[in-house]
Amino acid sequence: MTTTSTTAATTTKVLDVTGVTMKFGGLTAVRDVNLTVNGGEIVGLIGPNGAGKTTFFNCLTGLYVPTSGTVRYKDTVLPPKPHLVTQAGIARTFQNIRLFANMTVLENVLVGRHTRTKEGLWSALLRLPGFKRAEQESREKAMELLEFVGLDHKADHLARNLPYGEQRKLEIARALASEPGLLLLDEPTAGMNPAETRATEELVFAIRDRGIAIVVIEHDIRFIMNLCDRVAVLVQGEKIVEGPAEVVQRDERVIAAYLGEPYEDTTAADSAAPAPAPEAPVADGADRGDAGDGKENDR
């Protein structure tokens, strides 16, 4: 267990999901799922491939309009529109990295700030003093975020030239730029080596320590068990178990449907020998400039 894992959870509800169901024709990908997340909590969402985890995230962030159910953020029912969800205070990262490949690291983070900048088109075109001030403030905030994730020294690099692990960090910085109260991370350690995974754990704790609640989808069970105050398990679209990590990892239904055997932390030594970071290109279509529909590029 990492030393920074002391819980900071409060009883203030940040997210309250009730009865969310998502059907695609005859397929029910998510069935009647409830989930609450309190301030300062890190909640894990696990389950086998195709269990409905990403679909559930897409329902929370307005990429999909759920067939039924409601999503409340801090007591306000969210409309299923991605930009309104971001404006309300929920940010996310994607399973397949979606950066603006041909923009710099700093510019990628600045894009993430657009929901928080108030200056209008004319102010920008005429470069009025208000716009210049806002621009300067945005740059300072973006640089502070890059420093926070450890990428400030690469602010001028093109996103496409970053190694894979740093692209994931940049995605997180860009999500944080919208000043969220809740961050949804979809497989943040996919493709990472053990050292990068441990560093991501520390980063997630540091984000939580900034007062941001987190829901994280991940297949790396050790990562989930180290990190999460609470874990929910989806199987075939249904939430079969939810509870503290140490309880969930021993639950027979979870073992039968997903884990195969009880989770044991047998990896004390594996942080000693980090493998070289895999290089991966920025995801296809990442520089399209849109948020996509959340599914086809996730495959």
Ligand SMILES: Nc1ncnc2c1ncn2[C@@H]1O[C@H](COP(=O)(O)OP(=O)(O)OP(=O)(O)O)[C@@H](O)[C@H]1O
């Ligand atoms: N847009 C869509 N149209 C039709 N079916 C879809 C769509 N999106 C997801 N599905 C289906 O919904 C089910 C749940 O998929 P989803 O990607 O949410 O699972 P997951 O738990 O995130 O899986 P993984 O761990 O592999 O990422 C799958 O059967 C998938 O094929």
